[in-house]
Amino acid sequence: MTFTTPTSFTSPGLCLNTTKKIPLPGKIEEVRATGWLDLMKASSPTRKRQTKDVICDTQSDDLDLQYRNWMVNYPSALTSFEAISDLAGSKRLALFLDYDGTLSPIVDNPENALMSDEMRAAVRHVASLFPTAIISGRSRDKVFDFVKLNELYYAGSHGMDIMGPVRKTTDSNGVECIRSTDAHGKEVNLFQPASEFLPMITEVYEKLGESVKDIDGARMEDNKFCVSVHYRNVAEDDYKKVFHRVSAVLEDYPCLRLTHGRKVFEVRPVIDWNKGKAVEFLLESLGLNESEDVLPIYVGDDRTDEDAFKVLKASNRGFGILVSSIPKESDAFYSLRDPAEVMEFLRMLAAWKEQST
Secondary structure, eight states, X not given: OOOXXXXXXXXXXXXXXXXXXXXOOHHHHHHHHHHXXXXXXXXXXOOXXXXXXXXXXXXXXXXXXXXXXXXXXXXXXXXXXXXXXXXXXXXXXXXXXXXXXXXXXXXXXXXXXXXXXXXXXXXXXXXXXXXXXXXXXXXXXXXXXXXOOXXXXXXXXXXXXXXEOOOSSSOOTTXXXXXXXXXXXXXXXXXXXXXXXXXHHHHHHHHHHHHHTTSTTOEEEEOSSSEEEEOTXXXXXXXXXXXXXXXXXXXXXXXXXXXXXXXXXXXXXXXSOOHHHHHHHHHHHTTOTTOTXXXXXXXXXXXXXXXXXXXXXXXXXXXXXXXXXXXXXXXXXXXXXXXXXXHHHHHHHHHHHHHHO
């Protein structure tokens, strides 16, 4: 497996010297900004309107009906568990989990996105039975600080910073890894396909921080190989201001691209690497990539998880489970409503494995 950078900029040094992007004509630029603004408004479920602290029953019923109709195409992984277990049969399962919105609830302050002790116990249990990895947009160190489980493999920065197992085979398959040890002295491989971008990422983080510091509610997060600009607590009237400030900084960095998550802008290197590639890499590292008796399952809630869903769907080997309380298009096959249902699914998975053996 290899990763590729665009042919026009083969290294950060060349990227930094690339001609500055030419601004789009006024009307086109405004259309582009309006498109981003619509995406920002729609990126997270809106809270139900309340009148005198009473939720409108009609609106609630309509949303429930829409969700039930949507589940015809994305059935619940809980009510469909018998079908899932039949599909798994005697296959070896590999489990991949997003963090925010999947193992922990979405919160106003990203630093408070803590997983419960019950969820940690459920994750620890499945990790004792199946190879399990967490693939998050956050930095790998930050995710580990939240999860605090040594039984897992961790991929941070959307898979651009992976700590995985050391293969017994000497065939590297074109992937360059750094041999290292984890906190407990276990030998691991570190794979960081965007390491050459680190100085650029650090520079952009500082510039973005200066650019949005006067926007009330805007919050910066350094995720090592990517930068996150959270606007969950920003007034909707200031959404356009956040977008324009971030876009203005990135005009000088054609090697970086702007992507969008749930109430967050993320700045990432322009390389052919994402959560889907991380799933493929980890399967390869675990020695499971070429085996037909392996069933990979990926559970996630964000648009960045769609890359992993697509990989599993295209290979027709495993499937994705979308965590969402509202209808949305996805390449996942099953659905779960929220982290509470994720925890229940993990418990069911562990119980099935123990009973079957």
